[in-house]
Amino acid sequence: MRYARLTPGHGFKPANSFLYYLQRIIVSPHLRGLCVRMFRNWVRARHGKATSDAAPAHVHLLDRLHAEGYAALGNVLSANQCDDIHAWFADKILTDRQDETSMFTLAHVPSAARLAEYSLHDIVRCPHILALANDSRLLELAERYIGCKPTISQLGVRWSFPTPGLRSDLQTFHRDSEDWRYFKVIVYLTDVGPEDGPHVYVRGTHKTRAPMRLKIQSDGEISREYGDDRLITAVGERGFGFAVDTAGVHKGSPPVTKPRLMLQIQYSLFRSYAYVYEPEPYTGNFPFDRYINRLILA
Template sequence: MKYARLTPGQGFRPVNSFLYYLQRIVVSPRLRRLCIRAFRNWVRMRRGGGTAAGAATPTQRQLLDTLRSDGYSPLGPLLSEAQCGDIHRYFADKPLTGRGDGASGYIISEAPPDARIAEYSLRDIVGCPHILELANDRKLLQLASSYIGCKPTISQLGLRWSFPVQETRSDLQTFHRDSEDWRYLKVLVYLTDVGPGDGPHVYVRGTHLTKASMRLRVQSDSEIAQQYGKDKLIVATGSRGSGFAVDTAGIHKGSRPADKPRLMLQIQYSLFRSYAYVYEPQPYRGWPPFDRYINRLILAFP
């Protein structure tokens, strides 16, 4: 995804800037809840409640309750071993864009030794087997609809490698909060096996319910340990194909891999679009015919 220019300068988008920082400055949890309630009622009036119709199973209710209380909920296997293999084969010859390391255009088998984080383009992600089907899976859409409170929008779809590079890390690999929209959640799916040394996602349980500062900042491991204690940390390890839902308005990080590279799929469902991004929907003429509203930022329908 391309980031919007939110400060004055070439490419500055004042509307994006205003709407993005509008939700950033409302830091009171109570006031945010009131705003979210009004906004989701407006979306429900226009678009309905999403795919939450029908009685939820006990397992689905438990997942939702855990997500609401902890900000994190494991989802188990979301892709089979065969599907993960299909995805890896598809991306074997697709170029990567480096993030912050100055290198781009290489394929995964030729990644430079100093590569730290690299991503695939939305165009290639849309063309990949299984990913769009997973993002539009009925159970995931039902979870997103129930958590957000209305029909969700897929506002980000990304596939990112993190490499084991010594003595360097990005802000993504340091504890921080996201501020994507008024209300959102992410489904993260590992496409490589992830153990403790392979860059697991780490989340501070319950911090999505706490007040964030208007100025987003990173925090060190020692600060987090002192403020919350190690018992609050959720370290999300798992085999490839496994996934979890997480509200990244809470404090989290992607650990820097120490042993081997990590590939992770990110699907973001939100109340509105995220004004931090510039959207370039990709042409889609495939099957099945996904919901146009949910996918409008990702797919351009004929």
């Protein structure tokens, strides 16, 4: 997805910028909580609820996500499904995240490429991805965590390459600020061990006060501030997925031995005004909830 222009210039929309920075400047967990309760009641009144008031089927995942900001989901895709996804993307165009003019296929990755992404056009046509993003278990978890019917506000498939030199900001500890309330489901599409670019999360930091000006932090700063015992390093075979509230401190470690491919699905209260949304046409009977998918599918 393209980033929106949030400062004056070509493509700048003052209303979008205001709504983005409004949720950025309210950093008090208590005040943010009040805002979330008000907004989710508004969404419920307008769009209803997708789940019943009965106890959720996977209450332990919800409890873990609330308590730690991270919950392992186990293998949400099979090895065969991962093979299908790899086959689909084999000849599709990647765009360098740090240089939008650099586009290439997996067979011709430039030596300087560090992070590269596939287009939404190709992602929504890939087998298994939309079905997973709309899986009833994930939607139930999203609705329970956010407090109302969720919005899929980001859908991405990204390669991380073992490239020497300085890390990307995404590969250094940081916080996200996507919306008032949100979380991501990350699914590894390649086997990920300690040297293969695992996601690292600082347990419980989603409940702490974030600075108004987001910053990156070194491994040493994180170790001194939080202690190494609070680090969760997510490793697993291809198909392994986890839910993570990236308002907490986290990073995607740079791979050392081999490239890493991951799928990222973001569920949020509203749209993220950090992005420009260009929903992709979807043909067929549209088996998915239109409200939940409105930013992704036309």
